[in-house]
Amino acid sequence: MEKGTLLYEGKAKQIYSTNDEEVVWVQYKNSATAFNGEKKADIDGKGVLNNKISSLLFSKLAEKGIESHFIKQLSDHEQLVKRVDIIPLEVVVRNVIAGSLSKRLGIEEGTEMTKPIIEFYYKNDDLGDPLITDDHINYLEIATDEERSVLREMALQVNEVLQGIFKEAGVILVDFKLEFGKDRSGKILLGDEISPDTCRLWDADTRQKLDKDVFRRDLGSLTEVYSIILERLGGNSLCT
Ligand code: C5P
Numbered sequence: 001m002e003k004g005t006l007l008y009e010g011k012a013k014q015i016y017s018t019n020d021e022e023v024v025w026v027q028y029k030n031s032a033t034a035f036n037g038e039k040k041a042d043i044d045g046k047g048v049l050n051n052k053i054s055s056l057l058f059s060k061l062a063e064k065g066i067e068s069h070f071i072k073q074l075s076d077h078e079q080l081v082k083r084v085d086i087i088p089l090e091v092v093v094r095n096v097i098a099g100s101l102s103k104r105l106g107i108e109e110g111t112e113m114t115k116p117i118i119e120f121y122y123k124n125d126d127l128g129d130p131l132i133t134d135d136h137i138n139y140l141e142i143a144t145d146e147e148r149s150v151l152r153e154m155a156l157q158v159n160e161v162l163q164g165i166f167k168e169a170g171v172i173l174v175d176f177k178l179e180f181g182k183d184r185s186g187k188i189l190l191g192d193e194i195s196p197d198t199c200r201l202w203d204a205d206t207r208q209k210l211d212k213d214v215f216r217r218d219l220g221s222l223t224e225v226y227s228i229i230l231e232r233l234g235g236n237s238l239c240t
Helices: 046-063 099-105 134-139 145-168 222-232
Strands: 003-009 013-018 023-028 031-034 039-042 070-075 078-082 089-096 112-122 171-178 180-182 188-190 199-203
Touching: 003 023, 023 046, 046 070, 046 078, 046 145, 046 222, 089 145, 112 134, 112 145, 134 145, 145 171, 145 188
Parallel strands: none
Antiparallel strands: 003 013, 013 023, 023 078, 031 039, 070 078, 089 112, 089 171, 171 199, 180 188
């Protein structure tokens, strides 16, 4: 597979074409951003950690029958993935109250819930990715009712599998964000990444934050806590 031209550059990744038009080459960057890009830093090693964690989690999901765009990890900071048209929705799954939901509902961070909450956000940087309702999704023609149900169902399945994986690693999966895309045949696949950038992960015993909140809230070294996650998942944080 040959790496082609830069197709798209996001906050955390670059996407390149390849000589196969159904496959793209993803390069994980070291940049960390928060608050819709207001806080920024370049953190050595972050791209490698997220690439390795995301590759590992996509592989574990595939073993449980959950299909994603992930094809394979190419190097410390690169992956090959299937080309998909990203659906402009951020699907957030929450198991424990935290972050924006804690603020929105005025409920203390760390409050347990009996069943997961799913939220849809409109993926639009100019608008700051607002929370949107089912009727907004219909009005904007982002997804049909049926597609929205598929997204919900897939998000809940991913949650079940990820909760199991993290529980074994001594980590609480507090919440996370997923993105989905459609392949050429119109099939909906899990896309983007699953990493401590996109999940809230707390140590099960101490409740230490092992995710991007460490950067958002200036709580210490991001790479130190991301390395803990990678190692607990059975990965190796040393560069090859
Ligand atoms: O900020 P909020 O509490 O709504 O975030 C919920 C979850 O979604 C967190 O795990 C956060 O890291 C993730 N998220 C994300 N990208 C965004 C917004 C939220 O990965 N643009």
